[in-house]
Amino acid sequence: MEIISSLDNKKIKNYSKLLQKKYRDLDNLFIVEGEHLVKEAYASNVLKEVIMCEDYNLNLNVPTTYVTYDVIKKLSNTLNPQKIMGICYKLKTKEIGDKVLILDDIQDPGNLGTIIRSSVAFNIDTIILSNNTVDLYNDKVIRASEGMLFKINILRDDIVNVINHLKANNYSIYGTKVDGGKDISTIKPSSKYALVMGNEGAGVKDEILNLCDEYLYIPMNSECESLNVGVATSIILYSLNK
Amino acid sequence: MEIISSLDNKKIKNYSKLLQKKYRDLDNLFIVEGEHLVKEAYASNVLKEVIMCEDYNLNLNVPTTYVTYDVIKKLSNTLNPQKIMGICYKLKTKEIGDKVLILDDIQDPGNLGTIIRSSVAFNIDTIILSNNTVDLYNDKVIRASEGMLFKINILRDDIVNVINHLKANNYSIYGTKVDGGKDISTIKPSSKYALVMGNEGAGVKDEILNLCDEYLYIPMNSECESLNVGVATSIILYSLNK
Known part of the structure; x- marks a missing residue:
């Protein structure tokens, strides 16, 4: 069994570049860390190769490369990575479903990951990322999604x-607005809808808010100006799913 | 006007130690960053001193020390800190109120900050942190709380x-449990209650779960095993507040 220990190994050097968006886009690949995510990638038929420490015990029907822990570290942004990484093909996208979440320039990778996780929990079938939303394949997004990115259709457009396009196809478009919005608990969602949520600091852009058919708000104590966007999105999705 | 530019200045050296929990506990002080938080600290009567760049314009009735931006950086864990910091006395605690959130060993500072923010939004009056929960005065907790830590009673015990003690005083104690729990939307909360939420990986300890009077769950798609703890807590608090 060959064990790669050199940090200058060509394959490892190439894969380590996948920590940068530019190379993920160029190679159409991304990295996942840890057995849970490697297995989810395998189940989703996107696992190209496993990279793991020689003493790690997992048998999947894909090419496997054995490496030292120092090599693993070169493929991760975390200080103490798990001993197994997967190299994955980027996910294929499908047609837009009936329950859509649209994200207008979410910047924080932890927020995007959390939103993906909650979207699966509350039966959203398609997430549309605006072109300036953080990269779906950023390692922090993947970690925060707890593998749920493999279970949902995610487009960027x-x-x-x-x-x-959705309006022309009879989707209701929901935005959020504190003044003049409707309490989320009073909304009976249409059979086809899209909820638009906005950037952490700036919210949804006016140009986009103006396209919405209906505005929702979450009733809350006025001492608190706003919720974390991952939390606000999750509460609305929970409520629409009831 | 004296402007401190030396990173070896004694006062600055001492304040920079407040980035470590040990010294925050020793001195009973903590740091906040940015005008919004400095003003919230001032409004809460806990602002001891302002440290700001010489070109920053803010006038509060507390001692102010002018410094260079390099000195500001020494007081922050962020790469590009704002130009104003506040040195604050730790918050005084009050008696436990009627609507209580109990956190069993939350580890991630972003999660704790988010939970504090949502607790204010949904009218919790007291948060009890278990002794192993992340430090309330960790800079990431304060940032994620968006200043809401000044608006709520937070104890550690x-x-x-x-x-x-709460059970002896007729509080209902709510835990979470997927099997055998009640759908959160069916719960009419008691006038005095405490919700217990647990650690990111391990959940609530069995010993503590066994003390609960009632168990709640958030209905969700079985593809998703669990929600982020900040999200789950926020959804339950939203629902109990309705």
């Missing part, structure tokens, strides 16, 4: 175009 | 003792 110009969201103004997407919203206009 | 042995939570088994606290729960027994």
Whole structure:
């Protein structure tokens, strides 16, 4: 059994570049860390190769490369990575479903990951990321999603175009607005809808808010100006799913 | 006007130690960053001193020390800190209120900050942190709380003792459990209650779960095993507050 220990090994050097978005886009690949995510990738038929420490015990029907722990570290942004990594093909996208979440420039990878996780929990079938939303394949997004990115259809597109397309196809478009919005608990969602949620600091852009058919709000104590966007999105999705 | 530029200045050296929990506990002080938090600290009567760049314009009735941006950086864990910091006295605690959230060993500072923010939004009046929960005055907790830590009563204690005390005082104690729990939307909360939420990986300890009077769950798609603990806590608090 060959064990790669050199950090200058060509394959390892190439894979380590996948920590940068530029190379993920170029090679159409991304990295996942840990057995749970490697197995989820395998179940989703996107696992190209396993990279693991020589003493790690997992047998999947894909090419496996054995390495030292120092080599594993070169493939991770965490200080103490798990001893197994997967190299994955980027996920294929499907047609837009009936229950859609549109994200307007979410910047924090932890927030995006959390939102993906909650979207699966509350039966969203498609997430549309605006072109300026953080990269889906950022390692922190993947970690925070707890593997749920493999269980949902996620597209990246110009969201103004997407919203206009959805409106033409009889989707209700929901935005959020504190003044003049409707309490989320009073909404009976349409059979086809899209919820638009916005950037951490700036919220949803006016241009996009103006395209919405209905505005929702979460009733809360006025001492608190706003919720974390991952939390706000999750509460609305929970409520729409009831 | 004296402007401190030396990173070896005694006062600055001492304040920079407040980035470590040990010194926050020793001096009973903590640091906040940015005008919003400095003003919240001032409004809460805990602002001891302002440290700001010479070109920053803010006038509060507390001692102010002018410094260079390099000195500001020494007081922050962020790469590009804001140009104003506040040195604050740790918050005074009050009696336990009627709507209580108990946190069993939350480890991630972002999660704790988010939970504090949502607790204010949904009218919790007291949060009890278990002794092993991440430090309330950790800079990431303060940032994620968006200043809401100044608007709520937060204690740290042995939570088994606290729960027994609350039970003796007729509080209902709610835990979470997927099997055999009640759908959160069916719960009419008691006038006095405490919700117990647990650690990111391990959940609530059995010993503590056994003390609960009632178990709640959030209905969700079985593809998703669990929600982020900040999200789950926020959804339950939202629901109990309705």
